[in-house]
Amino acid sequence: xxxxxxxxxxxxxxxxxxxxxxxxxxxxxxxxxxxxxxxxxxxxxxxxxxxxxxxxxxxxxxxxxxxxxxxxxxxxxxxxxxxxxxxxxxxxxxxxxxxxxxxxxxxxxxxxxxxxxxxxxxxxxxxxxxxxxxxxxxxxxxxxxxxxxxxxxxxxxxxxxxxxxxxxxxxxxxxxxxxxxxxxxxxxxxxxxxxxxxxxxxxxxxxxxxxxxxxxxxxxxxxxxxxxxxxxxxxxxxxxxxxxxxxxxxxxxxxxxxxxxxxxxxxxxxxxxxxxxxxxxxxxxxxxxxxxxxxxxxxxxxxxxxxxxxxxxxxxxxxxxxxxxxxxxxxxxxxxxxxxxxxxxxxxxxxxxxxxxxxxxxxxxxxxxxxxxxxxxxxxxxxxxxxxxxxxxxxxxxxxxxxxxxxxxxxxxxxxxxxxxxxxxxxxxxxxxxxxxxxxxxxxxxxxxxxxxxxxxxxxxxxxxx
Amino acid sequence: xxxxxxxxxxxxxxxxxxxxxxxxxxxxxxxxxxxxxxxxxxxxxxxxxxxxxxxxxxxxxxxxxxxxxxxxxxxxxxxxxxxxxxxxxxxxxxxxxxxxxxxxxxxxxxxxxxxxxxxxxxxxxxxxxxxxxxxxxxxxxxxxxxxxxxxxxxxxxxxxxxxxxxxxxxxxxxxxxxxxxxxxxxxxxxxxxxxxxxxxxxxxxxxxxxxxxxxxxxxxxxxxxxxxxxxxxxxxxxxxxxxxxxxxxxxxxxxxxxxxxxxxxxxxxxxxxxxxxxxxxxxxxxxxxxxxxxxxxxxxxxxxxxxxxxxxxxxxxxxxxxxxxxxxxxxxxxxxxxxxxxxxxxxxxxxxxxxxxxxxxxxxxxxxxxxxxxxxxxxxxxxxxxxxxxxxxxxxxxxxxxxxxxxxxxxxxxxxxxxxxxxxxxxxxx
Ligand SMILES: Cc1cc2nc3c(=O)[nH]c(=O)nc-3n(C[C@H](O)[C@H](O)[C@H](O)COP(=O)(O)OP(=O)(O)OC[C@H]3O[C@@H](n4cnc5c(N)ncnc54)[C@H](O)[C@@H]3O)c2cc1C
Ligand code: SF4
Ligand code: SF4
Numbered sequence: 001x002x003x004x005x006x007x008x009x010x011x012x013x014x015x016x017x018x019x020x021x022x023x024x025x026x027x028x029x030x031x032x033x034x035x036x037x038x039x040x041x042x043x044x045x046x047x048x049x050x051x052x053x054x055x056x057x058x059x060x061x062x063x064x065x066x067x068x069x070x071x072x073x074x075x076x077x078x079x080x081x082x083x084x085x086x087x088x089x090x091x092x093x094x095x096x097x098x099x100x101x102x103x104x105x106x107x108x109x110x111x112x113x114x115x116x117x118x119x120x121x122x123x124x125x126x127x128x129x130x131x132x133x134x135x136x137x138x139x140x141x142x143x144x145x146x147x148x149x150x151x152x153x154x155x156x157x158x159x160x161x162x163x164x165x166x167x168x169x170x171x172x173x174x175x176x177x178x179x180x181x182x183x184x185x186x187x188x189x190x191x192x193x194x195x196x197x198x199x200x201x202x203x204x205x206x207x208x209x210x211x212x213x214x215x216x217x218x219x220x221x222x223x224x225x226x227x228x229x230x231x232x233x234x235x236x237x238x239x240x241x242x243x244x245x246x247x248x249x250x251x252x253x254x255x256x257x258x259x260x261x262x263x264x265x266x267x268x269x270x271x272x273x274x275x276x277x278x279x280x281x282x283x284x285x286x287x288x289x290x291x292x293x294x295x296x297x298x299x300x301x302x303x304x305x306x307x308x309x310x311x312x313x314x315x316x317x318x319x320x321x322x323x324x325x326x327x328x329x330x331x332x333x334x335x336x337x338x339x340x341x342x343x344x345x346x347x348x349x350x351x352x353x354x355x356x357x358x359x360x361x362x363x364x365x366x367x368x369x370x371x372x373x374x375x376x377x378x379x380x381x382x383x384x385x386x387x388x389x390x391x392x393x394x395x396x397x398x399x400x401x402x403x404x405x406x407x408x409x410x411x412x413x414x415x416x417x418x419x420x421x422x423x424x425x426x427x428x429x430x431x432x433x434x435x436x437x438x439x440x441x442x443x444x445x446x447x448x449x450x451x452x453x454x455x456x457x458x459x460x461x462x463x464x465x466x
Numbered sequence: 467x468x469x470x471x472x473x474x475x476x477x478x479x480x481x482x483x484x485x486x487x488x489x490x491x492x493x494x495x496x497x498x499x500x501x502x503x504x505x506x507x508x509x510x511x512x513x514x515x516x517x518x519x520x521x522x523x524x525x526x527x528x529x530x531x532x533x534x535x536x537x538x539x540x541x542x543x544x545x546x547x548x549x550x551x552x553x554x555x556x557x558x559x560x561x562x563x564x565x566x567x568x569x570x571x572x573x574x575x576x577x578x579x580x581x582x583x584x585x586x587x588x589x590x591x592x593x594x595x596x597x598x599x600x601x602x603x604x605x606x607x608x609x610x611x612x613x614x615x616x617x618x619x620x621x622x623x624x625x626x627x628x629x630x631x632x633x634x635x636x637x638x639x640x641x642x643x644x645x646x647x648x649x650x651x652x653x654x655x656x657x658x659x660x661x662x663x664x665x666x667x668x669x670x671x672x673x674x675x676x677x678x679x680x681x682x683x684x685x686x687x688x689x690x691x692x693x694x695x696x697x698x699x700x701x702x703x704x705x706x707x708x709x710x711x712x713x714x715x716x717x718x719x720x721x722x723x724x725x726x727x728x729x730x731x732x733x734x735x736x737x738x739x740x741x742x743x744x745x746x747x748x749x750x751x752x753x754x755x756x757x758x759x760x761x762x763x764x765x766x767x768x769x770x771x772x773x774x775x776x777x778x779x780x781x782x783x784x785x786x787x788x789x790x791x792x793x794x795x796x797x798x799x800x801x802x803x804x805x806x807x808x809x810x811x812x813x814x815x816x817x818x819x820x821x822x823x824x825x826x827x828x829x830x831x832x833x834x835x836x837x838x839x840x841x842x843x844x845x846x847x848x849x850x851x852x853x854x855x856x857x858x859x860x861x862x863x864x865x866x867x868x869x870x871x872x873x874x875x876x877x878x879x880x881x882x883x884x885x886x887x888x889x890x891x892x893x894x895x896x
Pocket of ligand 1: 069080145150417
């Protein structure tokens, strides 16, 4: 338990009702959406309502050298908000105002606790869109998604969160408030600190305001679905679509384990004998969409795929429902769902898919793979039971091998879910000692006491389960 | 330790902590506190199971914070029955810690039909002493443990069982059904029961009203008083089985769920009662289901109603009984009536039985969302399928000085059938 003195100081700043210390409540901030990581209790949870309060809270943490963990909706999949070393969880959910929608400059300014979907609802009447759309778009916060640099289904054409963040207000580890970037399309002033804090996973500062770029919502779209009897055909189709200069908004894949599970779960008539399914959506100006859809159809045929085009919104919704059921369906098979984030260059997607099948066989595990094939971002999903110690060991070994393979193919540890605690142990494989050294120098410069989110991204004795 | 939580462990471990429930939980939307959302509650139950937490008073308060609206259940990718986890946790807590005084009194009352009958009569008389009559209902005169502003319905002078005969026959009936009225309909809105008889009789359906019926037991179950709820189940299963009817019809989703889900579960261990409970469960229908799936609404009976209405789907009709959209479809068949759907017809109104009594402020916040949704439709009448929702909606409408009236689905249909000039008439019947 934190000393009474510290609690009193916190109460002085934000009032008793915003300082949570009951054991029952603390327990509810010991986890996020990550399976198989420790879940220690924080000592206290604080819920400030403005930047000034955040700054004062950080100063207290600094003065007493107490760890501080920023938290949005706690939906991340890398153990990013787990209060590993006790201390203060700083929930930003009460800072949830959309400060401004600037339709003329195509920007929006939000506080960190705004839910991504709420922002989209607010900009839709202006015919605008904020493209990053993680699976958790209806629950995740702007702050959490910027800190995690999350991606989503539209990643291939529209990129990830960092491609939309234009400006940030950040409370630094010493309590100072800094602002970087802004509304201008061009901004090359000094070092690109906006990018540095985007994806910093709460280890470098607390994000208290965000300016994002919006885009005109696409006028029209076409959705289709293709089944393949051969995994390589599916992989080649993915590569070939882009080679033919079509960048679909979405290009998703489901492997056979996933198809079978989804079909078994929701009986929507998926071809369970197919080795893979692709789900493709092109969007934009109607004439262009027509042409691009034709090209995609052609490519699929040339790669022995059987294609089906959604004729209306209802059929389109049906196809998306199939994709959206992937995780739920897999999650119902076994109690523990280890969702990984292996990402390779697009040209290596077939190889990665085959490797995943091999790894499942080798470790005798059930792995369903789905994901954003178009950007090489796969989500191999291991179905297991946390209580089965022996199987969990095989799971850990398999996870390790999945990352080894992804890196060997020129890929990365994380396409969108971040490093957190779960993957910190593998960082050096990708960045080398030199790269990791740079991370530590930056961390030490900005947070010399190591109070911000210790144990994540390899800082301050981070430890995953490996 | 607790066999209760152990028995529900399979639900608890299914939760993958994805947080999807945050998008739909009405209490989370208001509080944005992790302990209020389904994920938090499931994890609290897990912590008790693993011995990390004790059955503390604080824990009991946390589990109080749930409307059992099941919004989380229908949005959960893993199919976690959060409502069952919450109810089992409440039962375990009640066992370990005992009940609060008001809950004990309520339990004793609800469990004894005769006493309840007397009590409600006395309450009807005493009502005018404790409450003054407002335009919309009764307003407490003294702080009687209720919020002073709260508008409550007027208890009926004659309850439904006094107003209706046991048997409401028609010539050559196509079917015989038993009406399970439930407390609110019986004591507060007997007009709903009368309307049901009207509508079903016109469809050639005979309606019996077993006079010994009492509370379905769900309010006890919801407060963790499982054993008494079970006794009440036994009594109803015997009574309705003996009625020898083709179906049981309910006018409240929670009562419907009691017959369809809870009774078979309670009696599963008791060989001969289990069969009866299952058989009854198989032929229990909410009135909206009955008129959709069993004896379909006869559109030729419907007369025009010049009314502009919207519909609030009670949680336990829509999600609990899986009858979402059925009432709307029936109501849309009424000639000349204009229907404006709410943005979120199935969003909880915050009533949730006694939740709104115990957590008036929070419940009112949840209700405010609903009221905004209602006023966005410009409708003059709000139709719903549950008495408890109606009490809650009426209170909110009165507090916000909104002009809308609230009717039960079957009352609206009765108006259309009997040619009542306008929907407001129904209030005269109460
Ligand atoms: C079912 C499911 C599907 C998902 N699908 C996707 C997907 O398609 N794409 C994807 O990229 N991710 C996905 N995720 C992961 C997760 O939803 C995203 O990373 C999301 O953006 C996290 O947002 P959050 O508000 O929950 O943040 P949290 O989990 O609360 O926090 C995430 C990180 O950000 C830090 N943080 C939070 N707020 C701040 C702040 N204001 N300042 C500084 N640091 C902060 C935290 O310390 C933590 O390190 C999915 C998760 C689940 C459970
Ligand atoms: S949606 Fe279901 S699985 Fe996800 S956190 Fe809520 S209860 Fe758990
Ligand atoms: S039942 Fe309703 S109130 Fe209770 S946790 Fe689920 S969504 Fe929230």
